[in-house]
Amino acid sequence: MKRTFLLVVFSGMLSVYGQQRDYAIQAIPFTSVKLTDQFWQSRIETNRTATIPASFERCENTGRVKNFVMAAEKSGKFCTTFPFDDTDIYKTIEGASYSLAVHPDKKLDKYLDSLIVIISKAQEPDGYLYTARTIDPQHPHSWSGDERWVKEHDNSHELYNSGHMFEAAAAHFFATGKRNFLNIAVKNADLLTRTFGPGKRSVAPGHEIVEMGLVKLYRITGKKDYLELAKFFIDQRGKREYKKKSGNSWENGNYWQDARPITQENEALGHAVRAMYLYSAVADVAALTGDKEYLQAIDRIWNNMVGRKLYVQGGIGAVPDGEQFGADYELPNETAYNETCAAIGNVYWNQRMFQLHGDAKYIDVLEKSLYNGLISGVGLDGKSFFYTNAMQVKNTFHYPRLEAERSGWFECSCCPTNVARLIPSVPGYVYAQSEDGVYVNLFINGSANLVVNKKPVQLIQQNNYPWEGGLLFTVKPKSTADFKLRIRIPGWARNEAVPSDLYSFQGSQLASVVLKVNGEVTSYSLEKGYAVINRKWKDNDKVEVSLPMEVRMVKASEKVKDDQGKVAIQRGPLIYCAEWKDNDGRTSNIILPEETVFKPVFQKDLLNGVTVLKGEALGVNVSADGKSIHTVNKPVTVIPYYAWANRGKGEMTVWFPARVKEVDLLTK
Incomplete structure (x- = not known):
């Protein structure tokens, strides 16, 4: 009842303050969706029981909590490395709050309150x-400047800390109804x-x-000052003087997404995480204000990223130096950064x-990132992580800033x-709703309780996704209901590797x-990537969708020089990789001819249960004396990319040469 009340409060606040514009399509809150899915529910449970407790423990052990204690006492010395270390506490509180919203835990609730007291x-x-x-x-941190805000554009991260605190406070208020953290956030936002x-x-x-x-606080409080300030910050980009002709992204402003106003930007540039947060905020403000120039800008930027700067497993940010996007089609494998x-x-x-647009292509990219380049960033134990997500690891070379094995912190x-x-x-992220119906975006077992055209409707999913393509939806309206059910038909099921010509x-x-x-x-009818079923729904109406789970070879555009003559492997939404453990200790010697056939085999005792692909390929072997090489037929096993590096350190590759083109001779 509490969460239902909060949703009504949010809606009431916004209507009182006269907000009329917003996203035409609204996501169904995660608290209205109950999962029974093995793939995702197990990860959410591991996050609750392992990741969140470990994060809090490490925040305490590393001095992140102590920094707040010392700040309250105005005594001591900042005891961690970066001025944004405060945000690790905020983000963990946010995750813990989301967990509390669906899994009440008095001990965790009490612990969060104790942390909030320290923060206050x-x-x-x-x-x-x-x-x-x-x-x-x-004697502030060296990145902070002698006075407040004077180094905010550079590295002080004062506003970054505020942003994560606002996100966490909103989550905590949503989960608990308490204002203790929200009041702290509002007090800080009012200062801003x-x-x-x-x-x-x-x-x-x-x-x-x-x-x-700030947008989240605006949605909760209805205080228009917060929305206006969010837009003000966006509109300040492109006003600083830089060396415009410099090739250095810091010097020309590209690193900060600050070389030009956002409304004049045409491509994804600079630090990839900063860029994603900026473009997300631009979308929020565009939805709430109707700013068409904002909308046109992020449409252009999205097309550039998906058409020229996206890795095949959904990762972004190719360049280690500055954690940045590279140039168009600059997608190296051995030095791929792909920050989680x-x-x-x-x-x-x-x-x-x-x-904003109601187009499935955006969910196609979301799904690719979620199932591949995102969950690869956390180990199956929930307590080991990748900061970067490699595309290839060789025994002979590893870039110093990139990782071949997971770390706890x-x-x-x-x-x-x-x-x-x-x-x-x-x-x-599973469901969304518009005035005329419901969108099914992700395929995850469970049920959702909706209100469609003022009528209660329960929607139940049953499937074994991502391993199998059979999907069953049961529609259970309380009484006959007339609406459109839009089920996403993934691009990969329509012979489209990505919504561009970057991969095919x-x-x-x-x-x-x-x-x-x-x-x-x-x-x-297929509209914007959705199968649209428009009918009067009765209790227990069933919709079955069969998606073709074929093993497909992926090739990159000829403009991606690092992937020429190579193939990647995809089945359903999953990108696969070869790992040393399954392939005689090596993966850099595998050749996959185009005619290679793979057989899916589900192995319940491997990597928490995965479908592996087994096939016959070629291996390049070097003679014992090192004077000759030859190829042999060899069995090859590939695993889902997200699951690599859970069995020790060794070689891994996503892209495989389809034939021998040349041989590099190593000399020492």
Whole structure:
């Protein structure tokens, strides 16, 4: 009852304050969706029982909590490395709050309240909350500057900290109905509205997310100042003087997404995580204000990213130096960065783009990132992580900043705590609703309780996705209900590897999508990637969808030089990789001719249960004396990309040469 009440409160607040515009399509809250799915429910449970407790423990053990205690006492020395370390506590509270919303836990609830007390005591009387300065204002962190805000554009992360705190406070209020954390956030946000804006201080935040957080506070409170400040921060981009002709992204402003106003931008540039948070905020503000220039800008940027800068497993951010997007078609494998936080940001942005446009292509990209380049960032134990997500690991070479094995924590631990807050919210990406019906976006077992045209409707999913393509939907309206049910037909089931020409499938798709209503094969219209079924729904009406789960070879555009003559492997939404453990200790010597045939085999005792693909390929062997090489037929096993590096350290590859083109000779 509490969560239902809160949703009514949110709606009532916004109507009182006169908000009329918003996303035409609204996501169904994750609290209205109950999962019974083995694939995702087990991950959410692991996040609850392992990831979140480990994150809190590490926040305490590393001094992140102590920083807040010292800030309250105005005594001591900032004891961690980065001024944004405060956000690791905020993000873990956010994830814990989402968990509480569906899994009540008195002990966790009490612990969160104790942390919130510590945070409140660290807040200065005017609302400022930033332990890297408050502990010792005369000797703040070296990134912070001598005064508040003077290095905000660069590396102080003062507003970044506020943004994550706003997101966490909104989640906590939603989950518990308590205002203890929300009051802290509002006090800080009010300070920002007094400090920044027309005729006041101006800045383009160095690391975006405060804009997203301000929008969330606006949705809760209806205070228009917060929305206006979010837009103000976005509109400050492109006003700073840079060396415009410099090839250095820091010097020309591209690193910060600050080289030009967002309304003049045409491509995804700079630090990939910052970019995702900025574009998500632009989408939010566009939805709430109707700003068409914003909308046109993010449409252009999205087309550039998906058409030229997206890895085949949904990762983004190719360049280790600065964690940045590369140039168009710059997608190297051995040095691929693919930060886990960037994959999470990619999910946030594509969800918003879907809500703006109602097109399945955005969910196609979201799904690709979610099932591959995002959950690869957390180990199956829930307590080991990748900051970067490699595309290839060789025994002979590894780039110093990239990882071949998982870690329990990082000096900069933004990714583990970002995972902690994303995973519990996955049920909120399954369904969405517009005025005339319901969207089914993700295929996850469970039930959702909806209200469609003022009538209660329960929608039940049954499937074994992502391993099998048979989907069953049972529609249970309380009384006969007339609405459109839109079921996403994934791009990969329509012979489309991605919604651009960046990647494509080799050969023809053998099977087609089949849809049945109450057991009868039914024709359907396909609108923006959705099968649309418009009818008067009765209790226990059933819709069956059969998606072709063929093993497909993927090839890259000829413009992606690093992938020429190579193939990747996809089945359903999953990208596969070869790992050393299954292939005689090596993967860099595998050749996959185009005619290679793979057989799916489900192995319940491997990697928490996975469908592996087994086939016959070629292996390149070197003679014992090192004077000759030859190829031999060899069995090859590939596993889902997300599951690699859970069995020790060794070689891994996503892209396989289809034939021998040349041989590099190594000399020492």
